[in-house]
Amino acid sequence: MTFSIVLVKLIKIILFQRSPSQRYLFKFILKFYLRVQQGGLNTSHLTTTMSTEQYSKGLAGVFVAESAICTVGVKGVGLNYRGYDIKELAAQSTFEEVAYLMIYGRLPTEQELVAYIRTLSSLRQLPGALCDVLERIPSSAHPMDVLRTGCSLLGTLEPESKTNDQYQIANRLIALFGSMLLYWYHWTTSGKRIQTTTHQDDSTARNFLKLLRLDGQEPPALHVKVVDVSLILYAEHDLAASSFCARVTTSTLTDFYSGICSAIGTLRGPLHGGANEAAMKLLEQFNNPQDAETGIMKMLSNKELIMGFGHRVYRNGDPRNPIIKEWSKKLSQEEGGDPNLFAVSERVEQVVFREKKMFPNLDFYSASAYNQVGIPTLFFTPVFVISRTTGWAAHIIEQRANNKLIRPSAIYTGPDSRPYIPLKDRKSERKSSL
Ligand SMILES: CC(=O)SCCNC(=O)CCNC(=O)[C@H](O)C(C)(C)COP(=O)(O)OP(=O)(O)OC[C@H]1O[C@@H](n2cnc3c(N)ncnc32)[C@H](O)[C@@H]1OP(=O)(O)O
Numbered sequence: 001m002t003f004s005i006v007l008v009k010l011i012k013i014i015l016f017q018r019s020p021s022q023r024y025l026f027k028f029i030l031k032f033y034l035r036v037q038q039g040g041l042n043t044s045h046l047t048t049t050m051s052t053e054q055y056s057k058g059l060a061g062v063f064v065a066e067s068a069i070c071t072v073g074v075k076g077v078g079l080n081y082r083g084y085d086i087k088e089l090a091a092q093s094t095f096e097e098v099a100y101l102m103i104y105g106r107l108p109t110e111q112e113l114v115a116y117i118r119t120l121s122s123l124r125q126l127p128g129a130l131c132d133v134l135e136r137i138p139s140s141a142h143p144m145d146v147l148r149t150g151c152s153l154l155g156t157l158e159p160e161s162k163t164n165d166q167y168q169i170a171n172r173l174i175a176l177f178g179s180m181l182l183y184w185y186h187w188t189t190s191g192k193r194i195q196t197t198t199h200q201d202d203s204t205a206r207n208f209l210k211l212l213r214l215d216g217q218e219p220p221a222l223h224v225k226v227v228d229v230s231l232i233l234y235a236e237h238d239l240a241a242s243s244f245c246a247r248v249t250t251s252t253l254t255d256f257y258s259g260i261c262s263a264i265g266t267l268r269g270p271l272h273g274g275a276n277e278a279a280m281k282l283l284e285q286f287n288n289p290q291d292a293e294t295g296i297m298k299m300l301s302n303k304e305l306i307m308g309f310g311h312r313v314y315r316n317g318d319p320r321n322p323i324i325k326e327w328s329k330k331l332s333q334e335e336g337g338d339p340n341l342f343a344v345s346e347r348v349e350q351v352v353f354r355e356k357k358m359f360p361n362l363d364f365y366s367a368s369a370y371n372q373v374g375i376p377t378l379f380f381t382p383v384f385v386i387s388r389t390t391g392w393a394a395h396i397i398e399q400r401a402n403n404k405l406i407r408p409s410a411i412y413t414g415p416d417s418r419p420y421i422p423l424k425d426r427k428s429e430r431k432s433s434l
């Protein structure tokens with residue numbers, strides 16, 4: 001039975017029911033039915049064959065693909081990349097190992113890893129035409145727009161082809177996003193044209209920090225470690241909005257760059273990756289933990305969102321949070337760290353949990369970690385891009401291997417069909433919003 005037929009029947013029953021208790025019962029059934037239809041009690045995850053009439057707002061709880069890349073929140077907890085627990089990866093591996101795992105489907109051997117790190121290093125040089133365009137992007141631009149534009153331009157300079165395949169492009173983008181960002185940054189802030197390649201054995205994290213600081217010094221080992229761990233944590237998260245978007249785009253059989261451009265645009269928003277930037281802006285408003293207590297209580301009473309909290313899938317905590325929190329704490333205890341920023345962050349966490357039973361997601365303590373490492377706030381989400389390009393690439397490759405056009409349907413709520421009124425006979429119904 002269609003949604004509207006059931007709806008009309010239930011409403012009729014309620015209207016014509018004489019007994020108040022029966023009317024109440026049918027009202028309850030109607031509410032329950034609407035919740036199921038809107039995804040509040042969606043049970044579609046029990047089957048992968050969806051009925052054509054299911055509706056779940058925001059696709060919450062709906063399964064739309066099969067994937068061998070990652071498991072998020074199975075039984076409400078845990079995160080695995082291709083079967084490897086995130087805790088083990090964060091403790092023992094490096095970002096380059098994880099990038100290799102994402103793109104080639106398995107962990108590299110020692111030899112393969114050395115070669116892969118050198119391959120990425122050799123890909124960090126920007127094409128001249130890309131430098132020219134980066135120099136024309138205003139300093140007021142959001143760095144996420146710089147990466148989206150850079151990615152799109154690269155698609156015209158090095159288009160996908162038989163000789164420049166999806167694996168090569170994935171590696172090129174992982175290597176080049178940091179270069180694009182920091183070339184543009186140094187040009188627009190101090191008119192310097194920087195050399196984006198550093199030592200051939202530099203990891204992505206080390207290269208990024210060297211290019212950011214440009215002081216010719218080795219970045220502190222703790223800073224390199226924290227950025228490396230954060231890149232591991234950010235690498236993949238199954239059908240997060242940006243990866244889903246990359247898959248939707250890819251499902252039309254378009255090119256690799258288009259998939260990544262749409263993913264970058266999707267990650268930019270504060271309900272997704274942009275939350276790390278937004279969380280930092282929130283923390284900066286508070287001078288001390290007491291200030292944070294008062295400020296968060298006020299925000300909650302105004303029903304404002306607290307950025308860096310909550311999650312669509314995890315219900316009992318984000319398994320990446322304790323890992324990045326520990327590194328943020330460690331930074332705060334070292335010389336040059338910011339114990340007050342960490343204390344403020346902890347108080348925000350305590351208040352939000354006490355009042356709303358909500359927990360921080362990865363973005364929350366990434367903010368204080370990145371800030372203490374010296375990364376400018378507007379670069380937080382671009383760092384996420386460098387890492388997540390590995391996961392996006394894995395999704396594009398997987399989608400292509402077993403493609404079906406992704407094209408869901410909408411429940412129409414507009415006017416019934418009506419005759420077209422010729423322009424000369426048309427009268428204004430109400431003030432135009434144009
Ligand atoms: C790496 C990442 O991308 S992780 C996500 C980063 N995003 C953020 O941190 C932004 C803040 N968080 C949010 O907006 C949400 O929790 C999301 C977008 C992450 C998840 O959204 P949804 O799964 O749609 O959760 P939903 O919006 O239904 O939340 C349920 C309830 O909790 C409330 N809620 C959820 N998150 C928050 C929050 N951060 N602050 C205050 N209230 C919140 C909602 O307002 C809603 O309340 P209601 O039932 O009274 O309307």
Ligand SMILES: O=C([O-])CC(=O)C(=O)O
Pocket residue numbers: 234236237239240241272312313361362
């Ligand atoms: O899964 C999500 O919706 C968002 C998220 O945590 C991520 O992309 O890392």
